[in-house]
Amino acid sequence: MRSVPAKNVAILGSGIFATEAHLPAIAALGDAIQLKAVYSRSNKSASAFARDAQDILKLKNPLDVYHDEDPAASLDTLLARTDIDAVIVVLPITVQPAVVLKALAAGKHVLSEKPVAPDVKQGRALIKEYETKYKTKGLIWRIAENWETEPGHHAAWRVIQEGKIGKVTFYNARVVNYIDENSKWYKTPWRTVPDYQGGFLLDGGVHTIAALRVILPSPMKTVSAFASLAKDILPPHDTINAIVRSADGSHGLVELTWGAPTPSRSSEAGNNITVTGTEGWLSVTRANGAVRVVVKTITRDKDGKATGETEEVIEEKEVGIRKEIEGFAQAIDGADDGLDDPRGTLVDVAFIEAALNSDGAPVDLVELAKV
Amino acid sequence: MRSVPAKNVAILGSGIFATEAHLPAIAALGDAIQLKAVYSRSNKSASAFARDAQDILKLKNPLDVYHDEDPAASLDTLLARTDIDAVIVVLPITVQPAVVLKALAAGKHVLSEKPVAPDVKQGRALIKEYETKYKTKGLIWRIAENWETEPGHHAAWRVIQEGKIGKVTFYNARVVNYIDENSKWYKTPWRTVPDYQGGFLLDGGVHTIAALRVILPSPMKTVSAFASLAKDILPPHDTINAIVRSADGSHGLVELTWGAPTPSRSSEAGNNITVTGTEGWLSVTRANGAVRVVVKTITRDKDGKATGETEEVIEEKEVGIRKEIEGFAQAIDGADDGLDDPRGTLVDVAFIEAALNSDGAPVDLVELAKV
Structure with a gap:
């Protein structure tokens, strides 16, 4: 049904909201998003999420698991993969800005959970860096502000x-x-x-x-x-x-x-x-x-x-x-509806x-x- | 039952609130307040109120009626009466300050409808004049703030x-x-x-x-x-x-x-x-x-x-x-509960x-x- 290839996506974060909100939403989107990998700081949490994901998304293969306990399975290793197009970031508020920048620098499209940043100063800096260095290259960064x-x-x-x-x-x-x-x-x-x-x-x-x-x-x-x-x-x-x-x-x-x-x-x-x-x-x-x-x-x-x-x-x-993830996928396909824009969410x-x-x-x- | 003589009172104003709120409240107070006279700008309104009052208060004699249409029945004539102890003022907001002062100057205790004045400046001036010239003589001025x-x-x-x-x-x-x-x-x-x-x-x-x-x-x-x-x-x-x-x-x-x-x-x-x-x-x-x-x-x-x-x-x-009128009557009797004080209502x-x-x-x- 889709005229564009499905996005291969990694999710960064494996907390309650990633499991209870993002997984069912990705499932509801059908084949628009192919969840391939998960990163969390702990192996235990990432592995638990991977099991839940395989279940909920009815995946043939388990997610690839990345965490901070093994240097060979680090976030950097994940972001170095060329078969991952995009990441969804669902990490604690103050951890997000650095991870968003790291993912953009690795050439990934990014959907990151609200708030855009812990404060206006960091939000403004992030937006400036995104707009000058990455948006110009066609990379999408949207904020997962479901309201x-x-x-x-x-x-x-x-x-x-x-x-x-x-x-x-x-x-x-x-x-x-x-x-x-x-x-x-x-x-x-x-x-x-x-x-x-x-x-x-x-x-x-x-x-x-x-x-x-x-x-x-x-x-x-x-x-x-x-x-x-x-x-x-x-x-x-x-x-x-x-x-x-x-x-x-x-x-x-x-x-x-x-x-x-x-x-x-x-x-x-x-x-x-x-x-x-x-x-x-x-x-x-x-x-x-x-x-x-x-x-x-x-x-x-x-x-x-x-x-x-x-x-x-x-x-x-x-x-x-579901709409925020769908909008993200469509924006990657070149049909950005202008919602969940970092500048907008900076107002919040x-x-x-x-x-x-x-x-x-x-x-x-x-x-x-x-x- | 009462150890102090009933207050002989005139009501200045004969609008909806005087009729629908004050009259029943005075009636509920029994013999604490003896309503003797009413003043309104128009004879028609004052006379209608006098009839309502006789009815609701079950008075033997009708109220004395004062209005601006006959110089012999003016507000000044009413305030010159020595048998009137106190007045209740229920007039339009901007008319009240001058009437309150006139009544105090005539030696009457005053209960005047809220707000204490149309603005802070006038309220402050009224309070100053009351406190320096009339409160010192034992005259009571309270604001009918029923809330x-x-x-x-x-x-x-x-x-x-x-x-x-x-x-x-x-x-x-x-x-x-x-x-x-x-x-x-x-x-x-x-x-x-x-x-x-x-x-x-x-x-x-x-x-x-x-x-x-x-x-x-x-x-x-x-x-x-x-x-x-x-x-x-x-x-x-x-x-x-x-x-x-x-x-x-x-x-x-x-x-x-x-x-x-x-x-x-x-x-x-x-x-x-x-x-x-x-x-x-x-x-x-x-x-x-x-x-x-x-x-x-x-x-x-x-x-x-x-x-x-x-x-x-x-x-x-x-x-x-009822409580605001009762408090007024008791304050005249020397038992002021401190409520409905002009300074308090000035805050409002x-x-x-x-x-x-x-x-x-x-x-x-x-x-x-x-x-």
Whole structure:
């Protein structure tokens, strides 16, 4: 069915997200991605992933396993293989930048997990190096930001573009999360004692900002925020209260916390994104493996007088991870849809960084995220 | 039953709120307040109120009616009466300051509707004049801020004082309201074309700030906000998105809008105040004539390990207006509980004014509300 050869791909990283999110997504893509090899720091983890991959992807041959315990099976050895076209990087946040550069230098296309970098400075440097040295040679580097490829978010964007809710006036994003020591995410060592700004706020918060980037009709321009640590186990920060103004003058609130004291604080928070306009409003909620967009529009009689409101519900399955890998494969084939661009995802990191440092004062996001 | 003589009171203003809120509250207070007279600009409105009052308060004699159409029945004539001890002022926002001063100058105790003044400058001047010229003579001036006297809000405060939710970390107040041309509040001429900052944001928004003042354990100190007009019929502004930091370092979001495009935007917003702490959280919701406080607290075993959470529900009837008048009467009797103090309510006006002018930059609320 495909007119281009399948991509031979290695995955760098073998943690929870590589296993639980990437493997099924690659499986769902059929023959677009041929997973050939895995690299992890430990032999044990890489080997376990290789077994899972053979299972889930129904591979005839097991994955080739690379790890730091044997110099002959190192990451460098993997990257020296000429039969590997591309790599998917799913490593701890602060490890990624060096690995992304190493892979690009080895001539591989790269899909690396969000955030694009642990901070704006490193992100900007990475993007500059990519654009000057590797993009020019035709190498693709995209960021695996699945909230940017999520069809439900694009559906919300289309509703606004079609004018259904009129001119956007204000918006709101609320993410209230409960995390305790038993959370599988908390147990990831690099998340338990993070060596990057924001902790879960960076790791998880960038998703919400990416969704706002997709949905809103105008780029977010200025952010003012207060940030703090509510829950001792989640240093350095777990809570951001932010206001943001977009280039078109609309403005909104962004509430991000992983510091809910009890599960009910999270489940009863009404987590969602709402966008309000002059002719209606919409809410975007993620639940039960789907993104649900509810659109309410003012109905008017022939004289323009409001007579009531209508409701439209759009539900899209959560397939962002499959879409991000598919988009990566298509970009390698020369059909880049412009999503998951490093410059775009740098805005997400910039938002979190701005909010962490704002101390209530406005930060120019556009300036901060300028490469 | 009462050991002190009943207060002979005149009400200045005869609009919706005077009739629908003050009259029933005065009735509920029994013999504490003897309503003797009413003043309004128009004879028609004052006379209609007098009839309602005789009815609702079951008065033997009708109220004395004062209005601007007959110089012999003017406000000055009313205030010259020596048998009137106190006045309740329920007039349009920008009319109130001059009337409050006139009543104080005539030696009357004054309960005046919130906000204390249309802006901080006028509020500060009023308070200074009251404190230097009239308070010293034993005259009482309180602000009818019923959200400050509401028992439900004090219940939430007590929960926090008792340490049930631990140390407060972050909080949230959401007020999303739908107003159209048919609203009885919108139809009040002085609300339709307001001659004061903020429009409904000042008139209604001060209530929410007053509730936060009562509930939170530490004074709000710094506010950053964006403000705008979402709905053409509600100039000058109808929407505030604010972040605020309290003196104890906790911080929160305040979302105020009267610019919801459709009723569902308001009814589905989940309007409430939530306060989150290290050991639990609480929500404060106003509905069906009551204030409902739901408290969730982490339960712990003997080793301090979290085992789950408990829920406690406190429901208090909405009786803030009765309480504010009762507090006024008691203050005249020498038992001032310190609530509804002009200096306190000046903070509410300062918050709205700060939010309207902030443009994303932090404003020092304590400094702004300093008299």
